[in-house]
Amino acid sequence: MADRVHPDDHLNSFPEKPKPEPEREPEPETETETDRAEYLPSFAEKPKPPPGTYLIQIPKDQVFRVPPPENASKLAAYTRLAAAAAALYFALRPKLPSFSLASLAINGLAPSSSSSSSPISPDLAAAIRARNPNSKIGLRYLPGGSVAASYGAVALANGAWPAFFQGRDNVTEFVTPLAGSGIRLSPSTRASMVTAQRNGAVPLTVDARLPVRAKVGAVTTWTWTVKVRCDVTVDELTANATIISQACHVKLRL
Template identity: 45%
Template sequence: GAARPRPPGGGGEQLRLLRRDEPVRRLLRPLLQPPYSFHFEKPLPPTAAPPPPADARRYQQLLPAPQPGTYVVQMPKDKVFRVPPPENARLFQHYTRRARRRARCSCARVCSWLLLALVLLAAALAASAAVVYLVFKPRQPDYTLLSLAVSGLGGILGNASSTAAPAPVAFSPEFDATVRADNPNGKIGVHYEGGGSHVAVSYGGVRLADGAWPAFYQGPRNVTVLVATAKGLGIRFSERLLGDIAAAGRLRSVPFDVDVKVPVRLQVGGVRTWAVPVRVRCAVVVDRLAADAKVVSKSCRVKARFLFWKD
């Protein structure tokens, strides 16, 4: 038969390009459905393609004309967005872990700074206390009960010695405790506050009288003798306790307990400290129940909560 005319401009090379691209077109032909288009930059060989279906031709007429040298690939919408790419999940997990690490690091950083501030504050307080101790050398004041005058209990001996049953009598005892306060500190003064102070005298655990500690200032290296008064009103004794006091009076050995609680402020140079309660408990034995009673024995114990307070 007659020979097929060759296309101008190298027909053999174009035929090879057509054969090479034929598998690609065969695979993409079933996907040529509306509505999305993707453009891939690649030279398009001048070959004749089979005519598209009627629906595709009508849709292509509505689309803008593609630039020369490009492929037009149309894919269904459900095939494009149905499954997200796996790298999205990896990126989400990566950013989530990084945000959690940042939150943990921020919390740990705040706790570290707070702990460091507390340690520095404790170190500063310890250094200040050490300086105060080395410079002022604070020592605890000393208290001694010199005498205890008793009044209002003289009728106990006569009431207990009667043969008849003792009638219930109310007593109003009064005690005057003479106390010697010694401040051995050379650079520290002591402020005794009367408000909030309390003095109590008891016998065998029974409260007999109550009073207050006098307010005054005691300078450095000072010795002060003061009198603290405690009074009771309408005290009624049981028959057993009345007999015990009368027997102790006949033996000239009557024991009493004196408890003192007084707020104290220290004067360190020009600085006055906060109020700290000082407690004094004295066990004293007198020879008789009278105003001129003499102390037979005594022992006092002091409790103070000052820092670095030395006995």
């Protein structure tokens, strides 16, 4: 007799379908070191030296704090020299000399000759007053000093500054001749001189360049260059000219 098939047995004969797994949220992509290196600029990379080049690395503290042996003695000498110079400066309190013009006689620039186009030969006599205000320093003016006079940008005459020694707290006055030759003035310069003469105020400039050495006791310094510029106004361009105003400036070039 055939076996009876029960409905439950029939259903159980088929395998159960697998239950679907719940969907997972996608994991965020992570960036590896290799991926990051592909996109970021490599700031640590340094250019490779050319073939045959040797690089020597020195600690930073040694570069800035330890001088090379061959420069150590020089550094010590410069330090001692600077200290000695500072001590000498505060002990002596050096001051620049001062200068002024006592008078300025002028020939060859009279307005009557300004209408002519012929060259002129000015002749000036400058009475210069030089003052040394230092109580412990003497000044020696060496040969080679020069003095020049000009009207605006036109050079008129030049001469020599005398060589002499000026003691401490001393005022020395001397006269130096200035001469010019073959100077041609433009029509505008001539007209300007005539107008200034008529107004009784003629501006002139006197420049001096002086080689000077200072003397302290038995010690004489190296040569300095003293530059002097005096802006002078006279009432007329004659031998009897009177100085109306003046301003002298001194510069020292070591």
